[in-house]
Amino acid sequence: xxxxxxxxxxxxxxxLKAGRLSREIFVSxxxxxxxxxxxxxRAWLFVGHxxxxxxxxxxxxxxxxxESVILCRDRVGEVHVFLNSCxxxxxxxxxxxxxxxxxxxxxxxxxxxxxxxxxVGVPFFREAYHSTLDRAQWGLVEVAQLARYKGTVxxxxxxxxxxxxxxxxxxxxxxxxxxxxxxxxxGGSEVIGGVQKWLIPCNWKFPAENxxxxxxxxxxxxxxxxxxIGPSGSGRRDMRERQMAxxxxxCFPERGHQTGVYALPKGEVIPAAYRHSSVVSEYFxxxxxxxxxxxxxxxxxxxxxxxxxxxxxxxxxxxxxxxVWHPRGAHQTEVWRWYLVDAAAPAEVxxxxxxxxxxxxxxxxxxxxxxxxxxxxxxxxxxGTIARRYPYNYEQGLGxxxxxxxxxxxxxxxxxxxxxxxxxxEHNLRNLYRRWAQFMEAxxxxxxxxxxxxxxxxxxx
Numbered sequence: 001x002x003x004x005x006x007x008x009x010x011x012x013x014x015x016l017k018a019g020r021l022s023r024e025i026f027v028s029x030x031x032x033x034x035x036x037x038x039x040x041x042r043a044w045l046f047v048g049h050x051x052x053x054x055x056x057x058x059x060x061x062x063x064x065x066x067e068s069v070i071l072c073r074d075r076v077g078e079v080h081v082f083l084n085s086c087x088x089x090x091x092x093x094x095x096x097x098x099x100x101x102x103x104x105x106x107x108x109x110x111x112x113x114x115x116x117x118x119x120v121g122v123p124f125f126r127e128a129y130h131s132t133l134d135r136a137q138w139g140l141v142e143v144a145q146l147a148r149y150k151g152t153v154x155x156x157x158x159x160x161x162x163x164x165x166x167x168x169x170x171x172x173x174x175x176x177x178x179x180x181x182x183x184x185x186x187g188g189s190e191v192i193g194g195v196q197k198w199l200i201p202c203n204w205k206f207p208a209e210n211x212x213x214x215x216x217x218x219x220x221x222x223x224x225x226x227x228x229i230g231p232s233g234s235g236r237r238d239m240r241e242r243q244m245a246x247x248x249x250x251c252f253p254e255r256g257h258q259t260g261v262y263a264l265p266k267g268e269v270i271p272a273a274y275r276h277s278s279v280v281s282e283y284f285x286x287x288x289x290x291x292x293x294x295x296x297x298x299x300x301x302x303x304x305x306x307x308x309x310x311x312x313x314x315x316x317x318x319x320x321x322x323x324v325w326h327p328r329g330a331h332q333t334e335v336w337r338w339y340l341v342d343a344a345a346p347a348e349v350x351x352x353x354x355x356x357x358x359x360x361x362x363x364x365x366x367x368x369x370x371x372x373x374x375x376x377x378x379x380x381x382x383x384g385t386i387a388r389r390y391p392y393n394y395e396q397g398l399g400x401x402x403x404x405x406x407x408x409x410x411x412x413x414x415x416x417x418x419x420x421x422x423x424x425x426e427h428n429l430r431n432l433y434r435r436w437a438q439f440m441e442a443x444x445x446x447x448x449x450x451x452x453x454x455x456x457x458x459x460x461x
Contacts, residue, residue, distance in 0.1 A: 009025070060072075200372050213258055310436065
Protein backbone atom coordinates (compact mmCIF):
# COMPACT_ATOMS: atom_id res chain seq x y z
CA UNK A 1 0.00 0.00 0.00
CA UNK A 2 1.75 3.17 -1.19
CA UNK A 3 1.19 6.33 0.85
CA UNK A 4 1.67 9.91 -0.33
CA UNK A 5 3.87 12.19 1.77
CA UNK A 6 1.77 14.49 3.95
CA UNK A 7 1.85 18.19 3.04
CA UNK A 8 1.91 19.11 6.73
CA UNK A 9 4.85 17.03 7.88
CA UNK A 10 8.17 18.13 6.35
CA UNK A 11 11.50 16.29 6.31
CA UNK A 12 13.84 18.19 8.60
CA UNK A 13 11.37 18.59 11.44
CA UNK A 14 13.34 15.75 13.02
CA UNK A 15 17.00 16.81 12.67
CA LEU A 16 18.98 14.15 14.49
CA LYS A 17 22.38 15.30 13.25
CA ALA A 18 21.88 18.56 15.11
CA GLY A 19 19.78 17.07 17.91
CA ARG A 20 16.75 19.27 17.19
CA LEU A 21 13.03 18.45 16.97
CA SER A 22 10.30 20.82 15.86
CA ARG A 23 7.55 21.31 18.42
CA GLU A 24 5.07 21.07 15.55
CA ILE A 25 5.31 17.27 15.57
CA PHE A 26 3.76 17.31 19.06
CA VAL A 27 1.09 20.01 18.70
CA SER A 28 0.03 20.05 15.03
CA UNK A 29 -3.42 18.60 14.38
CA UNK A 30 -2.53 18.02 10.72
CA UNK A 31 0.59 16.03 11.61
CA UNK A 32 -1.42 14.02 14.14
CA UNK A 33 -3.95 12.99 11.49
CA UNK A 34 -1.10 12.02 9.19
CA UNK A 35 0.29 9.82 11.99
CA UNK A 36 -2.93 7.83 12.17
CA UNK A 37 -2.57 6.83 8.52
CA UNK A 38 1.19 6.58 8.14
CA UNK A 39 2.08 5.11 11.53
CA UNK A 40 -0.79 3.54 13.44
CA UNK A 41 -2.38 1.96 10.36
CA ARG A 42 0.94 0.25 9.48
CA ALA A 43 2.87 -0.62 12.66
CA TRP A 44 2.46 -3.62 14.95
CA LEU A 45 0.51 -2.61 18.07
CA PHE A 46 -0.03 -4.26 21.45
CA VAL A 47 -3.65 -5.34 21.96
CA GLY A 48 -3.77 -7.31 25.21
CA HIS A 49 -2.87 -10.44 27.15
CA UNK A 50 -4.30 -13.91 26.74
CA UNK A 51 -4.93 -14.18 30.47
CA UNK A 52 -7.72 -11.61 29.88
CA UNK A 53 -9.56 -14.12 27.66
CA UNK A 54 -8.80 -17.60 29.04
CA UNK A 55 -12.05 -19.31 27.96
CA UNK A 56 -14.02 -19.69 24.70
CA UNK A 57 -16.39 -16.74 24.35
CA UNK A 58 -14.25 -14.44 26.50
CA UNK A 59 -13.63 -10.93 25.18
CA UNK A 60 -11.88 -7.71 26.17
CA UNK A 61 -12.24 -4.41 24.33
CA UNK A 62 -8.92 -2.73 23.49
CA UNK A 63 -7.60 -0.14 21.03
CA UNK A 64 -5.31 0.23 18.02
CA UNK A 65 -4.59 3.88 17.32
CA UNK A 66 -7.98 5.59 17.54
CA GLU A 67 -9.82 2.39 16.61
CA SER A 68 -11.80 0.41 19.18
CA VAL A 69 -11.10 -3.30 18.76
CA ILE A 70 -12.39 -6.53 20.31
CA LEU A 71 -9.88 -9.12 21.52
CA CYS A 72 -11.77 -12.39 21.83
CA ARG A 73 -11.49 -16.17 21.90
CA ASP A 74 -13.95 -18.01 19.67
CA ARG A 75 -15.81 -21.16 20.60
CA VAL A 76 -12.99 -23.43 19.37
CA GLY A 77 -10.34 -21.46 21.28
CA GLU A 78 -8.82 -19.35 18.48
CA VAL A 79 -7.85 -15.75 19.31
CA HIS A 80 -9.13 -12.91 17.11
CA VAL A 81 -8.93 -9.11 16.99
CA PHE A 82 -11.84 -7.34 15.27
CA LEU A 83 -12.72 -3.73 14.58
CA ASN A 84 -15.45 -2.87 17.08
CA SER A 85 -17.83 -1.50 14.46
CA CYS A 86 -20.93 -2.97 12.86
CA UNK A 87 -20.69 -3.38 9.09
CA UNK A 88 -24.24 -2.03 8.66
CA UNK A 89 -24.03 1.50 10.14
CA UNK A 90 -20.83 1.48 12.19
CA UNK A 91 -22.27 1.22 15.72
CA UNK A 92 -20.02 -0.40 18.33
CA UNK A 93 -21.12 -4.02 18.58
CA UNK A 94 -19.47 -4.41 22.00
CA UNK A 95 -19.91 -1.69 24.64
CA UNK A 96 -18.60 -3.65 27.63
CA UNK A 97 -14.95 -3.64 28.70
CA UNK A 98 -14.85 -7.42 29.11
CA UNK A 99 -17.05 -10.48 29.51
CA UNK A 100 -18.18 -13.69 27.86
CA UNK A 101 -20.64 -14.05 25.00
CA UNK A 102 -21.76 -16.32 22.18
CA UNK A 103 -22.52 -13.41 19.82
CA UNK A 104 -21.93 -9.67 19.53
CA UNK A 105 -25.26 -8.02 18.70
CA UNK A 106 -25.34 -4.46 17.39
CA UNK A 107 -27.74 -2.43 19.59
CA UNK A 108 -28.68 -0.17 16.65
CA UNK A 109 -30.24 -2.46 14.04
CA UNK A 110 -29.55 -5.91 15.46
CA UNK A 111 -26.94 -7.43 13.17
CA UNK A 112 -25.23 -10.22 15.15
CA UNK A 113 -21.72 -11.63 14.83
CA UNK A 114 -20.17 -14.82 16.16
CA UNK A 115 -16.96 -14.72 18.18
CA UNK A 116 -15.19 -15.82 14.98
CA UNK A 117 -16.41 -12.59 13.32
CA UNK A 118 -18.99 -14.19 10.99
CA UNK A 119 -22.28 -12.38 10.44
CA VAL A 120 -24.77 -14.85 11.91
CA GLY A 121 -27.93 -12.81 12.43
CA VAL A 122 -29.69 -10.21 10.22
CA PRO A 123 -33.18 -8.99 11.19
CA PHE A 124 -35.72 -9.36 8.33
CA PHE A 125 -33.19 -11.29 6.26
CA ARG A 126 -35.93 -12.92 4.17
CA GLU A 127 -38.41 -10.04 4.11
CA ALA A 128 -36.20 -6.94 3.67
CA TYR A 129 -33.16 -8.49 2.00
CA HIS A 130 -35.11 -11.17 0.08
CA SER A 131 -32.54 -13.70 1.35
CA THR A 132 -29.95 -12.30 -1.08
CA LEU A 133 -27.52 -10.56 1.32
CA ASP A 134 -24.17 -12.37 1.14
CA ARG A 135 -23.50 -12.70 4.86
CA ALA A 136 -20.06 -14.19 4.22
CA GLN A 137 -18.95 -10.80 2.85
CA TRP A 138 -20.22 -8.75 5.80
CA GLY A 139 -18.47 -10.18 8.85
CA LEU A 140 -16.57 -8.03 11.32
CA VAL A 141 -13.40 -6.43 9.98
CA GLU A 142 -10.43 -8.46 11.25
CA VAL A 143 -6.84 -7.29 11.58
CA ALA A 144 -4.54 -8.15 8.68
CA GLN A 145 -2.05 -9.97 10.90
CA LEU A 146 -2.12 -11.19 14.50
CA ALA A 147 0.70 -12.56 16.65
CA ARG A 148 0.63 -14.28 20.04
CA TYR A 149 3.86 -14.23 21.99
CA LYS A 150 4.34 -15.49 25.55
CA GLY A 151 0.79 -14.54 26.49
CA THR A 152 0.74 -11.17 24.72
CA VAL A 153 -1.35 -10.39 21.64
CA UNK A 154 -0.16 -7.99 18.92
CA UNK A 155 -1.76 -6.97 15.63
CA UNK A 156 -1.39 -4.79 12.55
CA UNK A 157 -3.91 -3.50 10.02
CA UNK A 158 -1.35 -3.73 7.21
CA UNK A 159 -1.05 -7.01 5.25
CA UNK A 160 2.26 -5.75 3.78
CA UNK A 161 3.93 -5.40 7.20
CA UNK A 162 6.67 -7.88 8.11
CA UNK A 163 5.86 -10.62 10.60
CA UNK A 164 5.84 -9.60 14.24
CA UNK A 165 9.10 -11.41 14.95
CA UNK A 166 10.82 -9.75 12.00
CA UNK A 167 9.40 -6.42 13.24
CA UNK A 168 10.99 -7.06 16.65
CA UNK A 169 14.34 -8.34 15.36
CA UNK A 170 16.95 -8.83 18.08
CA UNK A 171 14.90 -6.67 20.45
CA UNK A 172 12.96 -9.83 21.29
CA UNK A 173 15.51 -10.71 23.99
CA UNK A 174 14.78 -7.44 25.77
CA UNK A 175 11.01 -7.86 25.46
CA UNK A 176 11.46 -11.25 27.15
CA UNK A 177 12.75 -9.44 30.26
CA UNK A 178 9.14 -8.30 30.78
CA UNK A 179 7.28 -11.38 29.57
CA UNK A 180 9.25 -14.29 31.05
CA UNK A 181 8.73 -15.54 34.58
CA UNK A 182 10.95 -14.17 37.32
CA UNK A 183 12.83 -17.46 37.52
CA UNK A 184 13.88 -17.20 33.85
CA UNK A 185 11.41 -19.77 32.50
CA UNK A 186 9.72 -18.76 29.26
CA GLY A 187 6.41 -16.92 29.47
CA GLY A 188 4.22 -17.61 32.48
CA SER A 189 2.96 -14.08 33.16
CA GLU A 190 -0.64 -13.05 33.79
CA VAL A 191 -2.49 -9.77 34.22
CA ILE A 192 -3.44 -8.87 37.78
CA GLY A 193 -6.12 -6.39 38.80
CA GLY A 194 -7.51 -5.56 35.37
CA VAL A 195 -6.38 -2.69 33.14
CA GLN A 196 -5.99 0.84 34.51
CA LYS A 197 -7.12 3.55 32.09
CA TRP A 198 -6.86 7.33 32.30
CA LEU A 199 -6.49 10.47 30.18
CA ILE A 200 -3.56 12.91 30.03
CA PRO A 201 -3.75 16.29 28.22
CA CYS A 202 -0.62 15.80 26.13
CA ASN A 203 0.56 14.29 22.85
CA TRP A 204 1.22 10.53 22.98
CA LYS A 205 4.89 11.02 22.10
CA PHE A 206 5.66 12.70 25.44
CA PRO A 207 5.10 9.51 27.48
CA ALA A 208 6.52 7.36 24.66
CA GLU A 209 9.86 9.18 24.79
CA ASN A 210 9.86 9.17 28.59
CA UNK A 211 9.66 5.36 28.68
CA UNK A 212 12.09 5.03 25.80
CA UNK A 213 14.77 6.07 28.24
CA UNK A 214 14.49 9.61 29.61
CA UNK A 215 17.32 9.36 32.13
CA UNK A 216 17.39 13.09 32.85
CA UNK A 217 14.25 13.67 34.93
CA UNK A 218 15.36 12.29 38.30
CA UNK A 219 14.58 15.62 39.95
CA UNK A 220 10.92 14.96 39.15
CA UNK A 221 10.84 11.92 41.45
CA UNK A 222 12.98 13.28 44.27
CA UNK A 223 10.03 13.52 46.67
CA UNK A 224 8.93 9.97 45.83
CA UNK A 225 12.41 8.65 46.60
CA UNK A 226 12.42 10.50 49.93
CA UNK A 227 9.05 8.99 50.85
CA UNK A 228 10.58 5.54 50.38
CA ILE A 229 8.33 4.00 47.78
CA GLY A 230 10.68 1.10 47.00
CA PRO A 231 9.29 -2.42 47.41
CA SER A 232 11.03 -2.71 50.79
CA GLY A 233 9.64 0.63 51.95
CA SER A 234 12.85 2.63 51.65
CA GLY A 235 14.66 4.51 48.88
CA ARG A 236 14.37 3.91 45.15
CA ARG A 237 13.21 0.55 43.85
CA ASP A 238 16.51 0.07 41.98
CA MET A 239 19.13 2.00 43.97
CA ARG A 240 21.24 -1.03 44.90
CA GLU A 241 21.23 -2.19 41.26
CA ARG A 242 22.35 1.26 40.10
CA GLN A 243 25.23 1.26 42.55
CA MET A 244 26.69 -2.09 41.53
CA ALA A 245 25.85 -2.48 37.81
CA UNK A 246 26.63 -0.90 34.45
CA UNK A 247 23.65 1.24 33.50
CA UNK A 248 23.02 1.06 29.77
CA UNK A 249 20.65 2.40 27.11
CA UNK A 250 20.14 0.13 24.09
CA CYS A 251 18.36 0.83 20.82
CA PHE A 252 17.78 -0.73 17.39
CA PRO A 253 17.89 2.06 14.76
CA GLU A 254 16.43 -0.02 11.93
CA ARG A 255 13.33 -0.92 13.95
CA GLY A 256 12.77 1.92 16.41
CA HIS A 257 12.72 -0.13 19.64
CA GLN A 258 14.76 0.82 22.72
CA THR A 259 15.22 0.02 26.38
CA GLY A 260 17.43 0.44 29.40
CA VAL A 261 19.18 -2.41 31.21
CA TYR A 262 21.49 -3.01 34.15
CA ALA A 263 24.42 -5.37 33.58
CA LEU A 264 25.64 -6.90 36.83
CA PRO A 265 29.27 -7.94 37.39
CA LYS A 266 30.07 -11.62 37.29
CA GLY A 267 29.25 -13.35 40.53
CA GLU A 268 26.99 -10.58 41.84
CA VAL A 269 23.38 -11.35 42.70
CA ILE A 270 20.37 -9.05 42.54
CA PRO A 271 20.09 -7.20 45.88
CA ALA A 272 17.22 -8.32 48.12
CA ALA A 273 14.31 -5.89 47.94
CA TYR A 274 11.39 -7.59 49.70
CA ARG A 275 12.67 -8.01 53.23
CA HIS A 276 9.46 -6.91 54.97
CA SER A 277 7.74 -10.17 53.99
CA SER A 278 9.55 -13.47 54.44
CA VAL A 279 7.29 -15.27 51.93
CA VAL A 280 7.88 -12.64 49.25
CA SER A 281 11.59 -12.34 50.01
CA GLU A 282 12.12 -16.11 49.82
CA TYR A 283 10.13 -16.36 46.59
CA PHE A 284 12.23 -13.77 44.77
CA UNK A 285 15.52 -15.05 46.20
CA UNK A 286 14.65 -18.50 44.85
CA UNK A 287 13.61 -17.00 41.49
CA UNK A 288 16.86 -15.06 41.12
CA UNK A 289 18.90 -18.20 41.78
CA UNK A 290 16.88 -20.13 39.20
CA UNK A 291 17.16 -17.31 36.70
CA UNK A 292 20.97 -17.33 36.87
CA UNK A 293 21.01 -21.11 36.55
CA UNK A 294 18.72 -21.12 33.50
CA UNK A 295 20.08 -18.11 31.63
CA UNK A 296 23.77 -18.22 32.43
CA UNK A 297 25.53 -14.97 31.47
CA UNK A 298 22.29 -13.40 30.24
CA UNK A 299 20.97 -13.80 33.79
CA UNK A 300 23.22 -10.85 34.72
CA UNK A 301 21.00 -8.55 32.63
CA UNK A 302 18.00 -6.95 34.32
CA UNK A 303 15.50 -4.71 32.59
CA UNK A 304 14.68 -1.04 32.84
CA UNK A 305 11.92 0.96 31.07
CA UNK A 306 11.73 0.55 27.30
CA UNK A 307 9.48 0.99 24.29
CA UNK A 308 8.34 -1.27 21.46
CA UNK A 309 7.82 1.17 18.59
CA UNK A 310 5.62 3.08 18.39
CA UNK A 311 3.57 3.28 21.60
CA UNK A 312 4.00 0.21 23.84
CA UNK A 313 5.97 0.84 27.02
CA UNK A 314 7.74 -1.90 28.96
CA UNK A 315 8.64 -1.87 32.65
CA UNK A 316 10.39 -5.21 33.26
CA UNK A 317 11.31 -4.78 36.93
CA UNK A 318 8.98 -3.91 39.75
CA UNK A 319 6.46 -2.60 39.03
CA UNK A 320 6.29 -5.03 36.11
CA UNK A 321 3.91 -3.51 33.57
CA UNK A 322 3.02 -2.95 29.95
CA UNK A 323 1.48 0.39 28.99
CA VAL A 324 0.02 1.68 25.73
CA TRP A 325 -0.17 5.38 24.87
CA HIS A 326 -3.40 5.49 22.85
CA PRO A 327 -3.62 8.66 20.70
CA ARG A 328 -6.79 10.66 21.29
CA GLY A 329 -6.02 13.73 19.20
CA ALA A 330 -2.88 15.83 19.03
CA HIS A 331 -3.49 17.11 22.55
CA GLN A 332 -4.66 14.08 24.51
CA THR A 333 -3.45 10.57 25.32
CA GLU A 334 -5.43 7.72 26.84
CA VAL A 335 -3.11 5.50 28.88
CA TRP A 336 -3.84 1.81 29.42
CA ARG A 337 -1.60 -0.05 31.84
CA TRP A 338 -1.50 -3.82 32.37
CA TYR A 339 0.20 -5.13 35.56
CA LEU A 340 1.94 -8.48 35.29
CA VAL A 341 2.85 -11.15 37.83
CA ASP A 342 4.07 -14.71 37.55
CA ALA A 343 0.98 -16.89 37.16
CA ALA A 344 2.62 -19.53 39.37
CA ALA A 345 3.53 -17.11 42.18
CA PRO A 346 1.98 -17.70 45.64
CA ALA A 347 -1.13 -15.67 46.45
CA GLU A 348 0.75 -13.67 49.11
CA VAL A 349 3.34 -12.60 46.52
CA UNK A 350 0.64 -11.49 44.08
CA UNK A 351 -1.17 -9.53 46.81
CA UNK A 352 2.07 -7.82 47.89
CA UNK A 353 2.92 -6.84 44.31
CA UNK A 354 -0.57 -5.59 43.58
CA UNK A 355 -0.40 -3.17 46.52
CA UNK A 356 3.06 -1.99 45.49
CA UNK A 357 2.13 -1.56 41.83
CA UNK A 358 -0.88 0.61 42.70
CA UNK A 359 1.08 3.01 44.90
CA UNK A 360 3.93 3.28 42.39
CA UNK A 361 2.30 3.47 38.92
CA UNK A 362 -1.00 4.39 37.35
CA UNK A 363 -3.21 7.45 37.90
CA UNK A 364 -2.92 7.09 41.69
CA UNK A 365 0.75 6.08 41.67
CA UNK A 366 3.21 8.59 43.05
CA UNK A 367 5.75 8.41 40.21
CA UNK A 368 3.16 8.50 37.42
CA UNK A 369 1.62 11.63 38.91
CA UNK A 370 5.01 13.36 38.67
CA UNK A 371 5.39 12.29 35.05
CA UNK A 372 1.89 13.37 34.07
CA UNK A 373 2.43 16.89 35.39
CA UNK A 374 5.61 17.19 33.35
CA UNK A 375 3.96 16.00 30.13
CA UNK A 376 0.83 18.10 30.71
CA UNK A 377 2.66 21.39 31.26
CA UNK A 378 5.33 20.76 28.60
CA UNK A 379 2.62 20.14 26.02
CA UNK A 380 0.52 23.15 27.02
CA UNK A 381 3.56 25.45 26.97
CA UNK A 382 4.47 24.31 23.44
CA UNK A 383 1.16 25.12 21.72
CA GLY A 384 1.56 28.89 21.39
CA THR A 385 2.43 30.73 18.19
CA ILE A 386 5.80 31.87 19.55
CA ALA A 387 6.64 28.60 21.32
CA ARG A 388 6.20 26.63 18.08
CA ARG A 389 9.03 28.59 16.47
CA TYR A 390 11.66 27.14 18.80
CA PRO A 391 12.80 23.48 18.59
CA TYR A 392 13.44 21.06 21.44
CA ASN A 393 17.03 20.05 22.20
CA TYR A 394 18.05 16.36 21.98
CA GLU A 395 21.85 16.64 21.99
CA GLN A 396 22.75 14.54 25.05
CA GLY A 397 25.25 11.82 24.14
CA LEU A 398 25.12 12.65 20.44
CA GLY A 399 27.79 10.69 18.58
CA UNK A 400 28.85 8.50 21.53
CA UNK A 401 26.82 5.36 20.75
CA UNK A 402 28.63 2.01 20.63
CA UNK A 403 27.79 -1.02 18.50
CA UNK A 404 28.83 -4.54 19.54
CA UNK A 405 29.12 -3.51 23.19
CA UNK A 406 30.98 -5.92 25.46
CA UNK A 407 31.61 -5.65 29.18
CA UNK A 408 32.95 -8.19 31.65
CA UNK A 409 32.39 -11.06 29.22
CA UNK A 410 28.82 -9.98 28.38
CA UNK A 411 27.83 -9.08 24.82
CA UNK A 412 24.69 -7.02 24.31
CA UNK A 413 22.89 -6.71 20.93
CA UNK A 414 21.92 -3.24 19.70
CA UNK A 415 23.47 0.21 19.77
CA UNK A 416 24.53 0.94 23.34
CA UNK A 417 25.08 4.09 25.39
CA UNK A 418 26.82 3.53 28.74
CA UNK A 419 25.33 5.85 31.35
CA UNK A 420 27.41 4.59 34.27
CA UNK A 421 29.67 7.62 34.07
CA UNK A 422 27.75 9.76 31.57
CA UNK A 423 24.69 9.70 33.91
CA UNK A 424 22.24 10.67 31.15
CA UNK A 425 21.72 10.53 27.39
CA GLU A 426 19.00 11.14 24.81
CA HIS A 427 20.31 8.31 22.65
CA ASN A 428 17.12 6.21 22.92
CA LEU A 429 14.86 9.22 22.48
CA ARG A 430 16.55 10.12 19.21
CA ASN A 431 16.03 6.54 18.09
CA LEU A 432 12.28 6.81 18.69
CA TYR A 433 12.03 9.93 16.54
CA ARG A 434 14.34 8.53 13.87
CA ARG A 435 11.87 5.70 13.30
CA TRP A 436 8.89 8.03 13.63
CA ALA A 437 10.29 10.22 10.84
CA GLN A 438 10.95 7.16 8.68
CA PHE A 439 7.30 6.10 8.98
CA MET A 440 6.12 9.62 8.20
CA GLU A 441 8.28 9.78 5.07
CA ALA A 442 8.21 6.21 3.71
CA UNK A 443 5.68 5.36 1.06
CA UNK A 444 5.80 1.60 1.60
CA UNK A 445 7.13 -1.14 3.85
CA UNK A 446 9.83 -1.83 1.30
CA UNK A 447 11.39 1.51 2.29
CA UNK A 448 10.93 0.78 6.01
CA UNK A 449 12.57 -2.67 6.03
CA UNK A 450 16.16 -1.53 5.52
CA UNK A 451 17.48 -4.68 7.22
CA UNK A 452 16.24 -6.77 4.29
CA UNK A 453 18.20 -4.62 1.84
CA UNK A 454 21.32 -4.95 3.98
CA UNK A 455 20.95 -8.74 4.07
CA UNK A 456 20.43 -8.90 0.30
CA UNK A 457 23.51 -6.75 -0.31
CA UNK A 458 25.59 -8.95 1.97
CA UNK A 459 24.40 -12.10 0.22
CA UNK A 460 25.22 -10.64 -3.19
CA UNK A 461 28.73 -9.76 -2.10
